[in-house]
Amino acid sequence: MNQIHLIPQSEPIPAPSEIFIFLEQLFFLIHIVIINSILGVSLIIFYKWNKNQDFFDINKPLVKKIPILFALGINMAIPALLFLQVVFGHLFYTSSILMGTFWILIIPFLIIAYYSSYFHYKKFGVSNYAKLSLFLVILMIFYIAFMFVNNLSMMEMPEKWTSYFSNRKGTILLWSVSSIYPRFSHFIVASLAIGGIVYSLYFRKSSEEKLKEGLKIFAYATIIQIATGFWFFLTLPENIMKKFMGEDLFATSVFLFGVLTAFISVFFSLKGKLKLSLIFLILTLVFMIINRYNLRVFHLGESFNVSQLKILPQWDVFAVFLVIFILGVFVILYMLKISVLKSKRG
Numbered sequence: 495m496n497q498i499h500l501i502p503q504s505e506p507i508p509a510p511s512e513i514f515i516f517l518e519q520l521f522f523l524i525h526i527v528i529i530n531s532i533l534g535v536s537l538i539i540f541y542k543w544n545k546n547q548d549f550f551d552i553n554k555p556l557v558k559k560i561p562i563l564f565a566l567g568i569n570m571a572i573p574a575l576l577f578l579q580v581v582f583g584h585l586f587y588t589s590s591i592l593m594g595t596f597w598i599l600i601i602p603f604l605i606i607a608y609y610s611s612y613f614h615y616k617k618f619g620v621s622n623y624a625k626l627s628l629f630l631v632i633l634m635i636f637y638i639a640f641m642f643v644n645n646l647s648m649m650e651m652p653e654k655w656t657s658y659f660s661n662r663k664g665t666i667l668l669w670s671v672s673s674i675y676p677r678f679s680h681f682i683v684a685s686l687a688i689g690g691i692v693y694s695l696y697f698r699k700s701s702e703e704k705l706k707e708g709l710k711i712f713a714y715a716t717i718i719q720i721a722t723g724f725w726f727f728l729t730l731p732e733n734i735m736k737k738f739m740g741e742d743l744f745a746t747s748v749f750l751f752g753v754l755t756a757f758i759s760v761f762f763s764l765k766g767k768l769k770l771s772l773i774f775l776i777l778t779l780v781f782m783i784i785n786r787y788n789l790r791v792f793h794l795g796e797s798f799n800v801s802q803l804k805i806l807p808q809w810d811v812f813a814v815f816l817v818i819f820i821l822g823v824f825v826i827l828y829m830l831k832i833s834v835l836k837s838k839r840g
């Protein structure tokens with residue numbers, strides 16, 4: 495069957511798609527940086543685990559942040575999910591159904607991960623089960639991330655949907671698509687890098703040695719990330735690869751700037767400069783988010799273009815949404831301020 499016929503009709507949208515795409519990508523960036531921090535810090539703590547009491551005393555306030563980050567990371571994912579559904583809903587729902595059995599398991603696994611992160615913090619330095627619960631957090635995150643990588647990729651590849659005619663059990667994953675593996679590795683390695691930066695930031699005032707250690711983790715992980723990125727690049731179909739190699743000037747520039755800022759952030763982190771590493775890391779992240787969106791557009795190609803969406807303006811509803819949205823952002827910022835002040839006091 496022709497793949498175009500498999501794509502459900504899209505609903506009209508209430509405002510220009512650019513607004514939703516911008517908000518989707520913005521919240522995705524916030525979401526993924528927080529999830530990266532959780533996984534990165536968890537991996538570092540797991541790796542450095544030792545039975546020395548000092549280890550527990552020094553790291554307890556840091557591990558206390560993991561469950562808080564979890565709540566924040568999931569909260570920031572919800573707007574990303576909502577905006578994604580507005581523009582790409584007809585694609586995203588379809589891919590979610592094709593892998594439905596694995597997809598639905600994300601919910602119980604997320605609950606297990608969240609609960610385990612609390613258990614880990616409460617039992618840190620008290621019970622031997624703390625390390626096991628941290629392992630569970632890491633394992634659950636690996637599972638969930640792998641499913642997200644599959645779903646977002648499958649959404650972008652309607653040509654893979656025909657597998658449904660030979661498998662209706664909701665167990666379709668893209669095992670045979672070679673870009674899945676570097677895309678997933680990209681997430682894991684990014685987590686180590688972000689975890690390193692978070693580690694540095696956290697200890698910047700109390701320990702010069704730990705600040706340097708975090709920056710080193712960031713630098714090495716980012717060097718590996720550059721290699722992972724090129725591996726990802728090489729697994730892309732040739733027509734898409736060419737777009738990033740000059741055929742599409744905007745996509746090529748974003749890609750090259752992203753690689754350049756990544757190199758610069760490595761340079762500064764090896765020199766022990768936290769602030770500059772952070773600035774170039776943020777720039778890299780912004781370029782990479784745009785890069786990822788460009789990749790989506792190229793993958794979808796003729797199958798779907800946002801310009802096909804009908805706009806039925808509902809500016810009154812949009813204005814109400816905007817007011818509630820801005821209020822929500824202020825409430826979250828206020829909540830963060832209170833929690834930072836509280837943790838500074840004790």
Ligand code: HEM
Binds near residue numbers: 529576634677
């Ligand atoms: C521990 C839990 C989670 C992990 C490890 C995780 C990881 C990821 C990863 C790796 C991606 C990128 C996939 C790719 O494009 O290759 C992603 C995207 C996304 N995640 Fe999460 N996620 C988690 C929880 C959630 C939850 C609970 C939601 C929804 C409420 C969510 C919503 C999204 C959305 C909407 C995107 C795609 C955004 C876009 O493409 O614009 N995530 N997640």
